[in-house]
Amino acid sequence: MTGTFVGMPSFPAFPAFPEAAREAVGDGVLRANLRHATHTIRDKRARAVAELADWDRLRAAGKAVKDHTLRHLDRYLLQLEESVTAAGGTVHWAADADEANRIVTGLVLATGHREVVKVKSMATQEIGLNEALEAAGIAAYETDLAELIVQLGHDRPSHILVPAIHRNRAEIREIFAAEMGRWGRPAPDGLGDDPRELAEAARLHLREKFLRAKVAVSGANFMVAETGTMVVFESEGNGRMCLTLPETLISVVGIEKVVPTFRDLEIFLQTLPRSSTAERMNPYTTMWTGLGPSRGADGDGPSAFHLVLLDNGRTDTLADEVGRQALRCIRCSACLNVCPVYERAGGHAYGSVYPGPIGAILSPQLRGTGSEIDASLPYASTLCGACYEVCPVAIDIPEVLVHLRERVAQGGPVTREGVRVRIRPAHGHTAERAAMRAARLLLDRPAALRAGERLLARARRLRPRRLPGPGRAWTDARDLPELPPEPFRDWWARERGGRA
């Protein structure tokens, strides 16, 4: 793995899911780390959810708020722009990753400062902001503990909520001891691998950055159209540090994060923490509205606030009648923690900052299905449905997976960059379609089918373990089934032939 984090635009270079997953499944340490973490959190989450007798109602309400907002997204974004502006903030619109990166880079350069502290944000990872800032000579420091582990480890995040879930304490100790000194305050001598000690090392390392930072970059969990209020959920206090101490705050937020009213937050303040960290409430939530009533004059919070509204494939996703429900996602990551595929393959195999079941439907919609990895993601699932069960906004992930599989295999109409186009079936599905045509031919001719079956039954000892030719991919991951000694229809005719 190279030292640079690979942002969303470069991801199509990633191998298809089956290849990436095969490597991960063979890594015993990785599988143990993932298993420990996902099982810990899924049991806790079930208890936290069971505390609320009205969970299903909260879930239905959250779904409806999001669907209603998406239906009128233009109206709510305009209202949000007006509210944020009235409260002293500045709103920018970015159609894609490049434009968002240009806007943020320009805003940082205009401050005259060359370093920024960052609150963990999926949107800025999606657009590869850190690399864009680096190219402009700006150092971006991740301040969430897990993001720090990923950044110092020259690694990629592998989980939405706990990006370093694939690392155990011993690995984290190694990373801190080797890398902290290159970025600032080194890890203390004789650093052990107790989580408490590791967290303390991160505290000391990051504190000097917080106290001198003049510019911060964040995302947001929610934006309220009615009031212009931005909301960030977090646990460690790094979010509060970045959101209140610097002079300039730049928030990059996907357009689907808007909700109509302040009251709507009462739903998500109950469902998000319980679904993600399995807590009644996360330790810290910060809400700010522009520059506040005093417009930053009393030094309470930044004196400049910029909101960058990000499209980057979201409007294309909105144009898909089945797939648009993915935009309801509140990034809780509950679906990752229950997924049998994620648990074994890990987050990196998904080739995106959005791994797991939600990633399997979000990435191919945001980026299109043109690359190998994106065309393979709808198949990275057993369709067991556990992800739908736990989703706090009731995204029917299996339904979208099947829809996207059809799109990949058959082609059809999609919207790319706002334009309606018809895509062709993805490469690699030609053999499958040929096999289906051959099957239809055979099934339409009972005599030919019967002759073929008998021939196969007699040759069953010669059955290879793997298929040759185009069938090989199928047996890469499966053993070829055993053939019965005689065809079922022969058996039926022999045993039950005389009866009705």
Added chain:
Amino acid sequence: MSSRDRILGRIRRAVADGAPDPAVPRDYFQVHGTRTPAQTADLLAANLAEYRAKVHRVDEDGLAPLLMRLLAARGAQTVLVPPALPPYWLSAADPTRIHDRAVSTAGELDRVDSVVTGCALAIAETGTIVLDGGPEQGRRRITLVPDHHICVVRVPGQVVDSVPQALRRLDPTRPLTWISGPSATSDIELDRVEGVHGPRTLEVVLLTGPAE
């Protein structure tokens, strides 16, 4: 065409299929269960403690001596004070009072031992205190940088049962900080560790007694 117009145009075309526009069902509970004010205070105390906040209960007469003891036990030499903290709260305390002023830098705040504030309200069902930058609470940064935060909650006046009740009482134009237990992380093997960047020790004083 500006990106603003381009994005808005794409949205309008995307939903031109006449997607369903569901009404939002608000039949979820406004409060979970029925409690007396005393039971609500007990639940708040229990939930705060479960997330590792230290909870103290005291009446008006006992407040100043309690705060003195808490600061002394901590060995605090200096304590940050919001602009309108009632003077009698700290009348028995020894530490030097540092007043919250706009000119004080983050570095200066970092050298202060403790901070004492009031709150906007507290939520029993989740064990949360909410600050809104009011005169008894001061700026956001003073409850963030020092390592020890003592927060006084008036019971029952400032205590609500649930999140929906809390939102109805809060002003969204004010900066709001929701605090549930001290700073914590679960990033290493999902083991919860208290104390990262925010105050590592949170003490909540539930203050009962006659209203002022």
